[in-house]
Amino acid sequence: MADRPAPARRIVVLLAVLAGLAGLGPDPAHAVLPEEVLANPAHEARARAISKELRCVVCQNQSIDDSDAELARDLRVLVRQRIVKGDSDDEVIAYVVSRYGDFVLLRPPVKGATLVLWIGPIAIVLIGLLALISYFRRAGREAENAGR
Amino acid sequence: MSRRFLFLLPLVLIAALGIGFWFGLQRDPQALPSALINKPVPEFSLAAIEGSARGFRRDDLLGKVSLVNIFGSWCLACRIEHPFLMELKANGVVPVYGIDWREPDRQAGPEWLDKFGNPYRLVGDDPRSEGAIAFGVTGAPETFFVDRKGIIRYKHTGPITRDVWERKLWPIVQRLRAES
Structure with a gap:
């Protein structure tokens, strides 16, 4: 008798393969370089949240939080500088929108x-x-x- | 009668969508509309590049029609437009200001300008994209046309060629100059 995996086992194998593939995917958190991270964890958390909303204008389908592009990196640094200076989240986003237009918002208004x-x-x-x-x-x- | 042709409706809709998408694909996705057209040049102040006495800041642009060109020694398309910018300078057509964007080191920009010539009235060093982000730049070269009051009136993405200049850009400069 041919040795065929039972349907249930097949599904388990498929899930395992998919999980493995998911693990191989790029880790989106890796774009932020260690030297960019702010000392204040609350500030850093806000910066991460804002960065996830802003489109990288060079690569276009990534947020600046995901992107390794140099311009994305400079924008991340700018977001952090403005947070440290005391800007609110909305003020930071409004600043970037005033330069690049609504297009930078991954969720258009x-x-x-x-x-x-x-x-x-x-x-x-x-x-x-x-x-x-x-x-x-x-x-x-x-x-x-x-x-x- | 009209019902007999109803089966054509999906076909017509698909064809219309196809034509729409086809035109959409002709557009350059990198050429973004600038959010800064008809807005004043944002505040910025860039340090001088090495070997140069003065940097470049917002107030340098007031009182005349001028161009602001984003370039870098790493930027191949900038090499293409460079001879034409030199020509604009030699003929005194319009003052061009330079933002030297994201050089790999302090020497690269000045060396490039020494080697090929410096077409700019002033150059600002922009290693951290401060100037580039102020202008909402997404790539180099980009050139902004600024009127006498310091308001950005036009953005050109990509190299300035003689053809584009004569067809499109020079008329813009003339129009801005004609304004009081």
Whole structure:
């Protein structure tokens, strides 16, 4: 008899492989260099949180917290300098946005120009649902008519 | 009658989306709209590069139409536009100011300018991206067009070639000069 793994064992093997692959992925925390870290842990935590919201304008699909790009590093340092100087989180973010525009925000703000981004997906799902409902209703009616 | 062609609707929608995406792909994702157009040049003050007496700061730009060019000795595209910037200087077309961005060491920038020529009226050393971030720079070269009042009016991404200059950039300088 051929030795085949039982389905349950197969799933366990698959999960183990996936977990292994996940472990191989880049650790996003590694972009921050030791010398950048602030002495005050509260400041550092705020800097990390802000950095995760800001897009690296060179690599574009990473936050500056993830990115090894030099400009991302300089932006991280700038964020930390402003925190140490006493800026609030909003003030730090507003400063970077004033230089680079809303594009640097990984979560774009809800406003006129970005409304399509926020409403668009919901609208498309709603349209699809309505189309499905009307289709099944009609199909049901036709089946009823045919059965009569 | 109209129902008979309803099956074409998805096709038309897909085609429209495809055309939209096709045009989207023609755009350069690195060329970001500057958030600083029609805003005053942000406060900045950069130290002099080695061998030079003066640095470069915001107030140097007031009172005339000028260009601010972000460059670095590591930047290949900057080499491409460099001869044209030298020409602008030789002909006294418009003053160009330089931000020497993120040099690997203190000598690299000055050596580059010694070797190929210095097209800039003033150069600021920017090892920590202070100037680059003030201008919202994402790469080099980038060139900002600043009017008499110190307001940023235009940003050019990438090297300045003779073609772009004559077609697009020189008319901008002339327009800014015509303003009172």
